[in-house]
Amino acid sequence: xxxxxxxLIAHKDGKADDSAxxxxxxxxxxxxxxxxxALVAGSGPQVQTVAQEVARAFDEVWSFDQPDLGYxxxxxxxxxxxxxxxxxxxxxxxxxxxxxxxxxxxSVKLDAAYVPDVIGSEGLDGQTLKVIRQEFNGxxxxxxxxxxxxxxxxxxxSGAFPPAVASAAGKVVDRSADxxxxxxxxxxxxLLEAEAGDIDITKEEVLVSVGRGIGExxxxxxxxxxxxxxxxxxxxxxxxxxxxxxxxxxxxxTSGQTVKPKVYLALGxxxxxxxxxxxxxxxxxxxxxxxxxxxxxxxxxxxVVADLLELLPELTEAVKKAR
Amino acid sequence: xxxxxxxxxxxxxxxxxxxxxxxxxxIRRDDLTYSVNEWDNYAVExxxxxxxxxxxxxxxxxxxxxxAEEVVRREMAMGAxxxxxxxxxxxxxxxxRGIASILKAAVTKGSYDLVLTGAQADDxxxxxxxxxxxxxDWPYASLVNKVEVSDxxxxxxGREIEGGAQEINEIQTPxxxxxxxxxxxxxxxxxxxxxxxxxxxxxxxxxxxxGIQAGSVGPSGARVSRVxxxxxxxxxxxxLIEGTTKEIAAKLVHLLKxxxxxx
Numbered sequence: 001x002x003x004x005x006x007x008l009i010a011h012k013d014g015k016a017d018d019s020a021x022x023x024x025x026x027x028x029x030x031x032x033x034x035x036x037x038a039l040v041a042g043s044g045p046q047v048q049t050v051a052q053e054v055a056r057a058f059d060e061v062w063s064f065d066q067p068d069l070g071y072x073x074x075x076x077x078x079x080x081x082x083x084x085x086x087x088x089x090x091x092x093x094x095x096x097x098x099x100x101x102x103x104x105x106x107s108v109k110l111d112a113a114y115v116p117d118v119i120g121s122e123g124l125d126g127q128t129l130k131v132i133r134q135e136f137n138g139x140x141x142x143x144x145x146x147x148x149x150x151x152x153x154x155x156x157x158s159g160a161f162p163p164a165v166a167s168a169a170g171k172v173v174d175r176s177a178d179x180x181x182x183x184x185x186x187x188x189x190x191l192l193e194a195e196a197g198d199i200d201i202t203k204e205e206v207l208v209s210v211g212r213g214i215g216e217x218x219x220x221x222x223x224x225x226x227x228x229x230x231x232x233x234x235x236x237x238x239x240x241x242x243x244x245x246x247x248x249x250x251x252x253x254t255s256g257q258t259v260k261p262k263v264y265l266a267l268g269x270x271x272x273x274x275x276x277x278x279x280x281x282x283x284x285x286x287x288x289x290x291x292x293x294x295x296x297x298x299x300x301x302x303x304v305v306a307d308l309l310e311l312l313p314e315l316t317e318a319v320k321k322a323r
Numbered sequence: 324x325x326x327x328x329x330x331x332x333x334x335x336x337x338x339x340x341x342x343x344x345x346x347x348x349x350i351r352r353d354d355l356t357y358s359v360n361e362w363d364n365y366a367v368e369x370x371x372x373x374x375x376x377x378x379x380x381x382x383x384x385x386x387x388x389x390x391a392e393e394v395v396r397r398e399m400a401m402g403a404x405x406x407x408x409x410x411x412x413x414x415x416x417x418x419x420r421g422i423a424s425i426l427k428a429a430v431t432k433g434s435y436d437l438v439l440t441g442a443q444a445d446d447x448x449x450x451x452x453x454x455x456x457x458x459x460d461w462p463y464a465s466l467v468n469k470v471e472v473s474d475x476x477x478x479x480x481g482r483e484i485e486g487g488a489q490e491i492n493e494i495q496t497p498x499x500x501x502x503x504x505x506x507x508x509x510x511x512x513x514x515x516x517x518x519x520x521x522x523x524x525x526x527x528x529x530x531x532x533x534g535i536q537a538g539s540v541g542p543s544g545a546r547v548s549r550v551x552x553x554x555x556x557x558x559x560x561x562x563l564i565e566g567t568t569k570e571i572a573a574k575l576v577h578l579l580k581x582x583x584x585x586x
Contacts, residue, residue, distance in 0.1 A: 073492075074463075074465075075462055075463070078457075096485065097465070097466050097482065097483065097484040097485060097490075098484075100442075100449050100453075100465050100466065101453070101463070101464065101465045101466070101482070102453075103450075103453065104419070104423075104449070104450040104451070104452070104453025104454045104457070105453040105454060105456055105457035105463055106457075107420070107454065107457075108420070108423075108453075108454050108457035108458055109457055113546040113547055114419060114420065114448075114450055114454070114547065115547060116419075116447075116448045116449060116450055117447055117448065117449075130550070133446075133447070133448075134447060135445060135446045135447060135552070136334070136336040136341040136350070136445055137336045137337075137447070139336060139340075139341040140341050140343055140350060140552045140553070140554060141552070141553055141554065141555050142549050142550070142551065142552050142553070143549070143550040143551050143553065144547060144548070144549055144550065145547070145548050145549075145550050146546060146547045147546040147547075148546075150546075184462065185461075185462040185494065185495040185498070186462045186463075186464060186492050186493065186494040186495070186498075187492060187493045187494075188490065188491075188492055189479070189491040189492055189493055190491045191484075191488055191489070191490055191491070192481075192488065192489040192490075192491060193486075193488050194486060194487030194488055194489075205583070205586070206583070206584050206585075206586055212337055230579070230584060230585050230586065231585065231586035232584070232586065238504070238505070239337075239504075241505060242504040242505035243508075244508060248487055251487070254485060254486075255483055255484075255485065255486070255487060256486075256487050257486075257487070258486070262582065262583050262584075263579065263582050263583060263584035265584075270337075284578075284582040284584070285561075286575060286578070286579070286584075287561055291340050292340070293340050293341065293342070293554075297560050297561045297563075298560050298561070299561075300560075300561035301561060301562065302561055302562045302563075302564055302575075302578060303560075303561030303562070303563050303564070304563070304564050304571055304575070305563065306568070306571065310568050311568055311571065311572065314568045314569055314571075314572040315571075315572045315575060315576070317572070318569075318572040318573055318575070318576045319576055319579070319585060322576045322580060322585065323585065
């Protein structure tokens with residue numbers, strides 16, 4: 001008998017997250033012929049709304065409605081899942097701040113293998129699951145072998161598996177009683193939304209985006225000059241915000257802004273999946289990086305392997321002349 | 324507050340071009356520069372800042388070969404009082420769970436209120452902190468970008484979630500937090516700082532000293548192992564523009580103009 005497969009559904013404001021159908025696709029790819037069960041935990045009427053939505057894709061949905069679950073606190077979800085999941089279960093989670101919070105500890109509590117940030121699969125062979133991951137910030141991929149006889153907790157990268165088509169008439173099983181009396185030593189207090197800065201990069205058609213490859217803070221002036229010459233706005237990748245060189249409102253990526261420009265210049269940006277996750281709308285991407293192996297060259301339309309400090313002044317000059 | 328920070332020595336992927344070697348068995352390591360994992364550096368800074376504010380001690384620990392000593396010393400030079408090395412041939416090729424169980428043994432030998440890790444390292448797994456917390460049966464929070472000590476028993480922490488939002492939680496000590504980059508500005512370590520800690524003795528604990536059964540870690544204890552590295556055959560990728568700097572600039576301007584990039 002094949003192992004039971006589960007997918008945790010992230011949801012917000014009564015709607016399932018895009019990851020729901022991607023997890024279903026991943027489950028079917030990793031465990032051929034499986035019929036994964038969707039897990040929907042929350043509080044109030046939206047639990048049923050989400051459960052019904054998800055039942056159009058999954059054959060079976062377990063819903064957990066308890067006041068404590070109103071915000072997805074991994075410290076409550078972990079004991080809940082440890083309690084309700086059968087031995088040897090394969091559990092799929094989105095590789096997002098919730099899945100990363102919940103997954104590692106859940107694997108320990110279930111005594112299951114932990115398989116993080118999966119981007120592809122070569123299927124299950126007996127009790128060995130072979131998956132594809134990335135290491136070194138996406139510079140290389142790896143085949144990874146996992147012994148799953150005790151089950152597995154698997155987090156799936158957003159965008160790695162094309163979403164499954166919702167074509168089921170699944171049943172919803174109310175298992176709220178199992179979620180009674182959960183306790184945690186971590187309490188959700190509040191959500192602070194990102195401060196709206198003076199700059200809104202989300203509406204810009206042309207972005208000149210800069211990353212760690214710029215080297216020194218004073219070199220940002222070269223990028224600013226180019227952006228000014230082009231009539232564009234400067235955005236950036238995460239390391240420049242971490243270094244406090246540029247404000248958070250300029251950051252493109254899953255932990256920053258989601259942008260959809262027509263033209264995107266990626267200057268000294270390696271192109272991690274978190275960065276590319278914030279870049280939508282299939283823009284024309286020009287990548288400049290001194291490392292020819294940088295993942296950004298896989299996403300870019302055109303690329304230049306060059307030193308930014310040499311190229312930038314020339315490029316700014318050429319832009320000015322062309323106007 | 325007694326704080327333990329778990330750190331890892333990694334190839335610096337911002338500085339290095341990572342090349343698959345030896346038919347995929349490993350990456351080419353000869354010319355790599357190694358440093359402390361970037362996330363861990365933020366974790367060490369946060370620990371030192373908390374200890375300076377609230378009182379207490381910071382210990383830096385690493386599971387690894389003798390080369391790990393260099394990064395432990397570097398982080399001690401930032402202001403951590405103690406270092407600790409967990410070293411044994413039996414630890415080689417452990418999976419994340421193996422590393423977490425080795426660290427667990429070290430944590431239970433001390434009396435720590437707080438254990439910090441970096442949110443992730445070179446393998447992008449982001450797993451050891453959460454596993455360690457579960458093994459200790461301590462509460463855990465990942466992707467932490469703010470720590471305030473409310474009272475001796477409770478921390479008020481921020482977690483970085485999607486879209487730049489921050490999730491505020493209260494968490495009881497003892498606990499494990501994995502620290503996100505950007506939480507602080509790690510202090511600079513000069514050559515003088517490194518010299519100051521050059522002769523500080525760093526205890527080394529092996530499997531026996533930690534009470535770890537050799538077969539429970541290393542390859543025999545690992546459920547997850549890498550088969551090989553490879554560079555995926557992707558789509559066509561970017562069309563590369565070559566030439567002198569002047570020629571490249573001219574071609575780029577031509578393309579940008581055609582695509583509406585000059586406004």
